[in-house]
Amino acid sequence: MSEIILTPKEQPQVPLEAPNIKPDVFAGKTIDEIKEVEINYGNDTVKLSDFFDVEGTPGETAGEIKIIIDGDVSNTKRIGQQMTAGEILVKGNVSMYVGLEMEGGKITVQGDATVWAGQNMRGGELEIMGDAGDYVGSSYRGDWRGMNGGLITIHGDVGYEIAEYMGGGKIVVKGNADHMPGVHMSNGVLIIEGNVTSRTGGEMSGGTIVVKGVIGQFLAGFKYWGVEKNIQVDGEDIPGVFYKFTGDNAIKGANGTVYVAVAGNKHVAPE
Amino acid sequence: MELVNNVVCPFCGTLCDDIICKVENDEIVGTYNACIIGHSKFVHTEGAMRYKKPLLRKNGEFVEISYEEAIDKAAQILVDAKRPLMYGWSCTECSAQEVGMELAEEVRAVVDNTASVCHGPSLLAVHDTGYPVCTLGEVKNRADVVVYWGCNPFHAHPRHLSRHSYARGFFRERGRADRTIIVVDPRKSDTSKLADIHLQLDYNNDYELVDAMRAALKGHEILYEEVAGIPRDDIVGAVEALKKAQFGILFFGMGITHSLGKHRNIDTAIMMVQELNQFAKWTLIPMRGHYNVNGFNQVCTWESGYPFCVDFATGTPRYNPGETGSNDLLQNKEADAMMVIASDPGAHFPQNALHTMAEIPVIAIEPHRTPTTEMANLIIPPAIVGMEAEGTAYRMDGVPLRMKKVVESDLLSDKEILEKILEKAQELKASK
């Protein structure tokens, strides 16, 4: 196993973009070569070593490389973009698009992420110990095929429109979600352990959403099926008592499923 | 006194093309046919202060400089910046916008127009769902059911109602009497007073209402007895009225594009319009504000593939409103220089964005004194398009119209100013 440690020098006001910070790019390179790897600074191209100290033991293949970012990169975007193997550990906060289009390997962020974490994710694992922003596991603007594989776990809260156009894979949110989780979702599993503000599963055509907390307001386009106990989702047993809905019938032929915990959610079940 | 006929009004997206200007000593002194807002623009309302010379802020005070110096300075600011933002564009003509796109690419800027704070959500929804539009002429001649959702044309587009929904048309010989007008608005407005049906929904519940309407349209029972504060039966009744149309049109404005959910409200509304076509001919038109806001979205799309919020930082156009919108760049403090043209963010952007504007160099290409020019480091005054310079603008329904030059001006046009900045920027970059 090779460990390559990147220590941020400073995070400039104009953001950095570093899709090249991933095991796939570092594989087969010496530490000196890694220092020369290009990153973007606004509309300029600079060297990785302009903004990071680089040390550690290089590795031959992506799968054996673990990149440790030892500090805050809250103004660096696109870390781990399209990575296929290996590991990235960020010991601080990250900026937008962490794990964008990732296909394999694992990214762990010990702090918070901002918007578009795991956009169009295809595989692998993305774990964020803090909060993430809007559009976790969403699609690219205008794309109606979003995340279709892999696992995203957010331990904190998330913002608007997570799992937008999700077509596969799994997202688990331990905290709360704001409006429209699973909007336009067509497949896959979204589990929210906290509360949801409103519009769960808006325009969803397939897939499953489980909300264990309290929903502020639910959509009238769904059909109500009654109460179910101890449900099974994606081969996993989820204990508890849930209201079951299918829809969103605003969409023709929709067959998405939304389970909402009975506790605290009497207002979403029609009388 | 001379009368100039068939002038196109350079104010709102209605883009009225029947204005007559009264001209005396090379100055517009009056108008026929224009509404009060359009008229005020033509005759320079009292109190408006016009710039005649470029101004540079030195030690806090503006000093007059030549066009040449101003253009050098502007090019220098843009070339030096790492994340320049070029914002505005909605009150100028398409060929100036075209040069602006070239300049943005040259200096690797982010280029964005006022759609980003008005119908940007509509543009986002259009990517996801499509755009079943028609022209205003078709509305006048054919529409028998007219829906105004979250808009108040009575005040925002003053001649819209008389020209398009009250007017007699080929198949609507009695004008207003041949049409059903439905207003969806949480407020009572002067437009809602004219409506046959007013759905007075709860604030920020547009998405909930459309969701219920779409489910009803497909024959499903609406889950709750009341949605968005409107009883189930009234929602079903409204859906029936939409289905019975011969030719339906949905006009929509800021009341739905900027209520909770933004582009998702428009996405579901557009899909409802598409689905209504199984029962009747249905179309939609966004009520665009600035007279050529649509034109910029057209130009930007044919130049870069995206309608607004285009980021040229890497040399390849990229697009992601939320990251590359002007307010995103300003509020996240990413932008390190800004050029404003043909708009007034100083008056319309939130405080957080203005804080950044106050800290970075701002170039304003602007004919009048505005809150933006108050914050600017450099002001370059252009001739006003549609009065002192000609060019093309796109009406809200996508019909391009030729704007006239009615009177002469000594000032350079937006296009000429941008061409000179572009030339200078190319020179500076070549010598870098």
Ligand code: SF4
């Ligand atoms: S409605 Fe709009 S375009 Fe027509 S005259 Fe008034 S401001 Fe000008």
